[in-house]
Each structure stands twice: as structure tokens, then as C-alpha cells.
Amino acid sequence: MTNQAWLIKEAISEAVSQLQTASQANPHKLEAELLLCHCLGVTRSYLLTWPEKRLSNAESSAFFELVQRRATGEPIAYILGTREFWGLELAVSPATLIPRADTETLVERALEKIQQIQQPHILDMGTGSGAIALALAYERPDARVIAVDYSTDALDIARQNAERHQLKVKMLQSDWFSALAEQRFDCIVSNPPYIERHDPHLTQGDLRFEPASALSAGQDGLADLRQIIEQAPKFLNNQAWLLVEHGYNQADAVQTLFKQAGFCAVQTHQDLSGHPRVTVGKIDDDTAQ
Numbered sequence: 001m002t003n004q005a006w007l008i009k010e011a012i013s014e015a016v017s018q019l020q021t022a023s024q025a026n027p028h029k030l031e032a033e034l035l036l037c038h039c040l041g042v043t044r045s046y047l048l049t050w051p052e053k054r055l056s057n058a059e060s061s062a063f064f065e066l067v068q069r070r071a072t073g074e075p076i077a078y079i080l081g082t083r084e085f086w087g088l089e090l091a092v093s094p095a096t097l098i099p100r101a102d103t104e105t106l107v108e109r110a111l112e113k114i115q116q117i118q119q120p121h122i123l124d125m126g127t128g129s130g131a132i133a134l135a136l137a138y139e140r141p142d143a144r145v146i147a148v149d150y151s152t153d154a155l156d157i158a159r160q161n162a163e164r165h166q167l168k169v170k171m172l173q174s175d176w177f178s179a180l181a182e183q184r185f186d187c188i189v190s191n192p193p194y195i196e197r198h199d200p201h202l203t204q205g206d207l208r209f210e211p212a213s214a215l216s217a218g219q220d221g222l223a224d225l226r227q228i229i230e231q232a233p234k235f236l237n238n239q240a241w242l243l244v245e246h247g248y249n250q251a252d253a254v255q256t257l258f259k260q261a262g263f264c265a266v267q268t269h270q271d272l273s274g275h276p277r278v279t280v281g282k283i284d285d286d287t288a289q
């Protein structure tokens with residue numbers, strides 16, 4: 001079937017039917033178009049302008065190979081190698097989580113917290129593709145931003161993204177706070193792994209292809225959050241904030257961890273779908289260590 005020279009419009013409609021057979025839930029036409037753009041190195045407007053253009057045999061077979069990968073469930077972001085976050089096109093790879101739109105809630109809240117601070121010192125823990133750190137550096141060019149991750153492969157991608165957008169973020173390999181002795185920040189943000197080890201979602205959809213080390217955190221999903229929240233006060237200035245993303249059903253447990261660690265003004269914010277997703281807390285004079 002791929003050993004033929006398709007017209008652009010025919011190739012797209014054949015791809016849509018192959019993707020529909022594989023899953024009922026995806027925006028098939030858009031995905032087919034994005035895959036074809038990727039193959040041909042063109043924009044979508046080119047496809048709309050030249051629907052009658054004939055693809056070469058090589059172009060057709062390269063395109064339908066990608067369609068097959070997508071039909072088996074591989075995330076479109078990994079096939080294309082990019083995902084947009086906060087308006088920035090970011091490289092992603094199977095070493096990084098695919099940034100989620102819901103995580104923009106964390107960025108919005110962090111920007112509010114540092115609004116009044118000149119040259120804020122910001123730490124992003126578990127940066128993956130660099131999404132959160134780069135969004136903050138983009139919005140606050142005066143900030144000094146450090147991003148850490150345990151995975152050197154993820155940090156390579158994060159560095160590429162910083163370079164691509166000419167944003168200044170210091171990327172460090174670190175097991176949470178271990179490489180950060182003696183530093184204090186005005187704001188620490190983190191979207192750590194928080195899925196329960198045996199959560200059935202881990203065997204479904206995009207999650208099957210994403211690194212387990214970016215997703216799951218112990219039996220109850222709270223192992224990394226616990227560690228970050230407990231240790232954060234030693235790395236925060238007075239009046240500084242910690243903001244973490246967590247599971248939709250973890251807000252109560254996370255709020256308790258914040259209070260036990262001595263944070264005040266603890267509050268949870270909802271994501272775009274209305275789920276409790278981001279919990280924040282502040283260090284004040286009485287609790288700073």
C-alpha cells in the first residue's frame with residue numbers, strides 16, 4: 001500500500017482511516033497532517049495549497065511508516081520530536097515527559113508569586129524537557145533560574161531547548177536537592193513523578209511510552225513529593241514559595257505535608273479541567289530554617 005505515489009489529499013485521507021481503525025479518540029486529520037508536514041518539511045498551509053501534488057514513493061512510504069507508529073499508540077510528540085509549552089516549541093524525546101497543558105497552571109501561579117521580586121532566584125526540580133524553567137525564564141528575563149533533573153538524557157534535551165530559545169537557565173544533574181548545597185531561592189517549582197506505582201493508567205495511552213522514572217513515585221505516588229516538601233524549607237528564603245503539581249486526588253495529602261514541613265498560606269489551585277492540581281505554600285519568619 002505504501003509502494004505508490006499518493007496525492008497529498010489521498011495520503012491524508014488514507015492515514016485518517018488507518019488512525020481511526022487504531023483508535024476512536026484522536027484528532028486524526030490534524031495528526032495525519034502534522035505527520036505529513038514532518039515528513040515533507042513543510043507547513044500545513046502547503047498541504048492545503050497543494051492537495052493535488054503527488055508524493056514520491058519514498059515520501060509516501062516514509063509517511064505511512066510514521067502513521068503506523070502513531071497507529072500503535074506512540075505519542076505524536078515523540079514521533080514529531082516536539083511539543084509546544086507556554087508558546088515555546090520544545091524538543092522532547094523518550095527520555096523526557098511530554099509537557100502537559102495543565103502544567104501551565106503551575107507556571108501561572110509561580111509568576112504571580114514572584115511578581116514583586118526583582119531578579120528572583122528560581123529553582124525547577126525535575127525539569128525534564130525544561131518546560132517550566134524555560135517558560136519562567138522567558139517571562140522573567142531578569143530571573144536567575146536553575147533547573148535540576150536526575151536524568152542526564154533529559155538534561156541534554158533541556159539544554160538544547162534553552163539554546164534554541166536563547167534562554168538562560170543553569171541545568172544541573174542532581175538527585176532532588178543533593179547538588180544544591182547552601183543555596184536559597186525565592187521560588188521553588190516542581191512537577192515531580194506522582195503516579196501510584198500500580199496505577200492502571202501507567203499501562204494506557206501516552207504514559208506507556210514515557211519514562212517510568214518521570215511518572216511514578218512509590219506505592220502511594222507521594223514519595224518524591226514528600227521528599228521535596230520536607231527538604232524545601234532549607235533552600236527557601238524568608239517569604240519564599242514552594243509550588244508543586246500533584247495528582248487530582250492528592251491535594252489533601254500534599255496540603256498535610258506542606259503544613260507538617262512548616263509552610264503557611266497553603267492553598268491548592270485547579271487545573272484547566274477543574275481538578276485540584278497545584279499546591280503552594282510560603283515560608284515566613286517563624287518557619288524559615
Ligand SMILES: C[S@@+](CC[C@H](N)C(=O)[O-])C[C@H]1O[C@@H](n2cnc3c(N)ncnc32)[C@H](O)[C@@H]1O
Nearest residue numbers: 097099126127128149150175176191192193214
Ligand atoms: C513528571 S516529570 C516533569 C518534567 C517537566 N518538569 C514537565 O513538567 O514536563 C518528572 C521529572 O523528574 C525527574 N526526576 C525523577 N526523580 C528525580 C530525582 N530523584 N531527582 C531529580 N529529578 C528527578 C524525572 O527525570 C522527570 O524529568
